[in-house]
Amino acid sequence: MYAVILAAGEGMRLRPLTRTRPKPMVPIANRPLLEYVLEAVADAGIEDVILVVGYKRERIQSHFGDGNDWEVDITYAVQEKQLGTGHAVAQAEPYIDGEFIVLNGDRIIDSSLVSHIADDATPAPAVAIRRSETPSAYGVVSLDGDRVVSVDEKPTGRTLTSDLINAGVYKFTPSVFDAIRETDTVGESPITAALDTLAAEGSVQAVRYGGRWLDVSVPWNLLSVNSSVLDETGSHVDTAAVVHGSATIAGPVDIDEDVHVHPNATLLAGTSLGANAEIGANAVISNTVVLPDATVEAGAVLHDCIVGSNSVVGANATASGGDATVALAGELYESARLGALIGDNVDIGGGVTLAPGTIIGNDATVHEGTTLDGHVEDGATIRRG
Numbered sequence: 001m002y003a004v005i006l007a008a009g010e011g012m013r014l015r016p017l018t019r020t021r022p023k024p025m026v027p028i029a030n031r032p033l034l035e036y037v038l039e040a041v042a043d044a045g046i047e048d049v050i051l052v053v054g055y056k057r058e059r060i061q062s063h064f065g066d067g068n069d070w071e072v073d074i075t076y077a078v079q080e081k082q083l084g085t086g087h088a089v090a091q092a093e094p095y096i097d098g099e100f101i102v103l104n105g106d107r108i109i110d111s112s113l114v115s116h117i118a119d120d121a122t123p124a125p126a127v128a129i130r131r132s133e134t135p136s137a138y139g140v141v142s143l144d145g146d147r148v149v150s151v152d153e154k155p156t157g158r159t160l161t162s163d164l165i166n167a168g169v170y171k172f173t174p175s176v177f178d179a180i181r182e183t184d185t186v187g188e189s190p191i192t193a194a195l196d197t198l199a200a201e202g203s204v205q206a207v208r209y210g211g212r213w214l215d216v217s218v219p220w221n222l223l224s225v226n227s228s229v230l231d232e233t234g235s236h237v238d239t240a241a242v243v244h245g246s247a248t249i250a251g252p253v254d255i256d257e258d259v260h261v262h263p264n265a266t267l268l269a270g271t272s273l274g275a276n277a278e279i280g281a282n283a284v285i286s287n288t289v290v291l292p293d294a295t296v297e298a299g300a301v302l303h304d305c306i307v308g309s310n311s312v313v314g315a316n317a318t319a320s321g322g323d324a325t326v327a328l329a330g331e332l333y334e335s336a337r338l339g340a341l342i343g344d345n346v347d348i349g350g351g352v353t354l355a356p357g358t359i360i361g362n363d364a365t366v367h368e369g370t371t372l373d374g375h376v377e378d379g380a381t382i383r384r385g
């Protein structure tokens, strides 16, 4: 049985992080999101993986190679243009000759769901469904018993027919490729359109799933998913990290290789520090993801933040989460728990104050003593006053 994993998307709402890395490579507890998906597949005993890659695929291919380190055999299928999840599935057609499963490459799920969907007793086509408090952000599924009646993709402004959503894990036969071709109306084909067509024919089985389902769509999801994975795995400090004896760790935290934590720094729950990151004396960091090679200087205070790789947060700078209103890819989100999202190679001067929800583009410079909110473009320089 083949598992087709969709990993071609950009993840626009995670910009600027996804300007330099595809969404499946965004780190959760210092490991790319896609590793968790591959592990769930491998743990379910599936070895044959077709990874559909596209946006910045070199990053994925150089990290995962032939997949053998994850106990799978990876074949790469390239989706040159991101023309929808159905179009992405269709890229696997040349390799498929029987039933297969499909998973989104950016949702962390239990391997038990993969086993259940892949099991011979589960008829194809099938889709995993789960309850959601925000169904309109997903594909909303209506059921008749265990049969799917319809799939309504992101029905914003429409009446919700159910609080059940498509969990992004499917089983298909090769006939889905015809359904995908038939639903390709405007040069784009979401897999949900094909699924809706198959549902109208009366054949799609719903597989109910109430287990772990961690979705990283927006920056604050990255923080909450990082934190829940740390809660599950507990603290991990790499043996090649140097943590000063006077530093306080009130975990769970994940500290990767060659990280340097200086005296009296405080690392609180939900914090991941990427390889070679440096945390200055007396800095206080909670619920924050620091990417590799970043530096947080002495006395800085970061709550609910993401610090991109190779960026510097100057001494005594502060960024704390709160109820932020944040615009992402043209959409406004309210009550977001986000301190600041700082891109890669950003230079933030000493004493800078970042208001909740500030987003700073890659390669930006913020001069010392500045107070900032909103969005800073890639490469911009912000001067005080």
Ligand SMILES: CC(=O)N[C@H]1[C@@H](OP(=O)(O)O)O[C@H](CO)[C@@H](O)[C@@H]1O
Pocket (backbone or CB within 6 Å): 085, 086, 104, 107, 137, 138, 139, 140, 153, 165, 166, 167, 168, 190, 191, 192
């Ligand atoms: C077009 C498409 O594939 N939409 C899917 C897909 O949404 P994305 O926003 O593309 O990640 O995954 C969701 C859950 O993982 C599912 O609910 C939804 O129906």
